[in-house]
Amino acid sequence: MSETTAGCPVAFLTGASAGTGTEIARALAAEGYAVAVLGRRRDALDALAAELREGGAPALVLEADVRDAVALENALDAFLGWSGGRVDVVVNAAGTTGPLSPPIGGFDVVAFDDVIATNLRAPFIVLSRLLPVMRAARSGRIVNIGGNHGMRGRAGRSSYSASKWGLRGLTRSAALEAGPDNVTVNYVAPGPVAVPRMKAAWRANADRDGIGEEEALARYVANMGIPLGRPSEPADVVAQVMFLIGPGGRNITGQEIVVDGGATL
Ligand SMILES: NC(=O)c1ccc[n+]([C@@H]2O[C@H](COP(=O)([O-])OP(=O)(O)OC[C@H]3O[C@@H](n4cnc5c(N)ncnc54)[C@H](OP(=O)(O)O)[C@@H]3O)[C@@H](O)[C@H]2O)c1
Incomplete structure (x- = not known):
């Protein structure tokens, strides 16, 4: 925790403790970023951070449940303390599928809220804290990991689909607001990974x-x-994230890149 970001560009990443998020963290570190990794599973985050530091990247572990607004806001404060107020890249990768097959009427509002809180409200909370910082710095890249069920509906996945559609609206609106301040906000939509x-x-x-x-x-x-x-392989998704935060993404904002082998065509 006492380690500083040592003048590196700084990235904040949710969903880092598993799956695609872990691979995004590795790619960011390999590109020279100091990386703050957030999730609930402390052991997984500690192991990842140790690996990143071993490779020379400063890393900060942030243990928080993104459904808990106060815990997430505290984590964001800790992140900004660690980074000295610098934030170059934000990746919202934490996600949950929620109820997997019941139709509407077959699950309750608590389950619906749970999915929305994880997949949509949490990115809003993250952007609420970090987007003004990036706008003030007149620099930054944000990537929200959605899903191809944010591009279409799917029977039995109403809450998940609604959350990922909502994230597209958040992405586009944030892109419109932050564009004049040279901050890009984009959406990567994986299919099965x-x-x-x-x-x-x-x-x-x-x-x-x-x-x-x-x-x-x-x-x-x-x-x-x-x-x-x-x-898809996780690397297929990671490549799009790294593209959007790299030189090729300089003039791309408010866009959705679908990585699903063509499933939504
Ligand atoms: N894999 C796919 O086929 C697929 C397809 C379409 C879209 N996606 C999207 O891609 C992103 C990554 O998915 P994945 O399948 O690679 O990851 P995953 O293996 O499902 O892991 C989910 C990640 O999100 C974190 N997370 C979930 N709920 C959280 C909560 N309440 N608080 C904090 N962290 C939470 C988990 O951390 P903890 O468990 O440590 O909290 C974990 O790091 C997600 O947004 C997902 O919706 C994935």
Whole structure:
């Protein structure tokens, strides 16, 4: 915690303790960023931060549940203390799917609120604290990780889809507000990504159906209607984030990049 950012560009990242977020943290550190990593799982965050520091990147662990506004605001204050008020990049990657299959009427408002709080309200809280800092500095890049269910509806995923659609509106509105101050705000929309959580689900499908994992994955891909015939790898998503925060993203704002093998075509 006492480590400083040592003059490095500084990134704030939620959802760093697992999946795509972990890979984004690694990519940011490899690009020379000091990285603040936020999540609930302290052990995973500590291990990641140790790895980043081992590679020479300053790292700060922020343990918080993003549904808890006060905890998130305290984490944001701690982040700004650590960074000396500097923030170059923000990536909102924390996300939850919520109820996986019940139709509307089959789950309650508490479950709905939970998804909205994680996927939409938390990025709003993060932007509320950090966007004014970036605007005052007249520099910064923000990437919100949405999902391709923010580009279409899906039966049985109403809360998730609504949250990711909402995040697009937040992204575009923030882009309009912050553009004059040279801050970009964009949205990366993955389809299925082969993170450990998804791989476990595909393995469970294979066990349930008494088939091999390859066959289970093939059925999943067919069911999802993915023209390229494969899920994304975390690196496919990371590449878009790094593009948007790099030189190529200088004049891109308020946009959505869909990384789903063509599933939403
Ligand atoms: N994987 C996919 O197929 C897929 C598809 C479309 C969109 N996405 C989106 O991509 C992003 C990353 O997903 P992923 O599948 O790579 O990650 P994941 O393996 O599902 O991990 C989710 C991450 O979000 C964090 N998180 C969730 N709820 C949180 C909470 N209440 N407070 C703090 N942190 C919380 C988790 O940290 P803790 O558990 O430590 O709190 C973890 O770091 C998400 O926004 C997701 O919606 C993923």
